[in-house]
Amino acid sequence: MTGWRIGWMVPPADLIRPVECLTRNLFISAPYISQVAAEAALDCHDELRPNIARYRRSRDHLLANLPAAGFPRLSPAEGAFYLFADIGDRSNDSVAFCTRMLNEAGVACSPGVDFDRSRGNRFIRFSYRGPEADMRAAAERLRGRR
Numbered sequence: 001m002t003g004w005r006i007g008w009m010v011p012p013a014d015l016i017r018p019v020e021c022l023t024r025n026l027f028i029s030a031p032y033i034s035q036v037a038a039e040a041a042l043d044c045h046d047e048l049r050p051n052i053a054r055y056r057r058s059r060d061h062l063l064a065n066l067p068a069a070g071f072p073r074l075s076p077a078e079g080a081f082y083l084f085a086d087i088g089d090r091s092n093d094s095v096a097f098c099t100r101m102l103n104e105a106g107v108a109c110s111p112g113v114d115f116d117r118s119r120g121n122r123f124i125r126f127s128y129r130g131p132e133a134d135m136r137a138a139a140e141r142l143r144g145r146r
Contacts, residue, residue, distance in 0.1 A: 004034040055081050058128035058135040066126070069142035081129045084112070088122035098124055105145045107138045 011019045059077050066074060066085065073086035091097040094111035101124075102108050112123030128135050 004037065005030045006034045006038040054132060055128060058130075058132050059083070061132075061135055062126060062128055062139055065139040065143065069139060069145075071142075081127060083126040083128065085124050085126060086122060087124055092121055094121050094124050101142070101145075105138075105141045107142055 009019070059081070062083055063074060063077065066072075066083070070090065071085040071087070075082075075084035077083050087094065087097055094113055098109050098111045109127070110125040112120030112125065114120065115125065116123070
């Protein structure tokens with residue numbers, strides 16, 4: 001819950017202790033209202049199901065259509081609402097690639113260097129969190145720019 005000072009993570013076993021030490025000061029004394037809101041959020045299954053289904057439809061649409069738009073090497077998309085695409089055959093500068101894609105096709109994505117300074121230059125990250133119609137339109141615009 002960004003801004004509410006509530007969060008959780010599941011790090012690899014060998015990082016549990018270092019993460020505990022690092023985050024100790026980040027999560028101390030979370031406001032009571034944040035704790036109550038976080039607890040309530042864990043029981044919002046009826047509200048979450050439609051969003052999960054929407055994310056799944058958008059993910060499946062992008063996985064099916066981005067290869068035809070020139071993005072054949074995509075991550076498996078096993079969590080969250082992001083797809084990583086390997087653009088190494090098209091560019092070695094993910095920042096410039098994302099800028100060009102935004103300017104020419106009107107599709108925004110994040111450069112891989114935001115997530116991996118050493119190898120991210122050859123990757124971009126698509127988010128499918130937005131409205132389904134936007135995801136479909138983005139795939140269509142990218143296919144038209146190929």
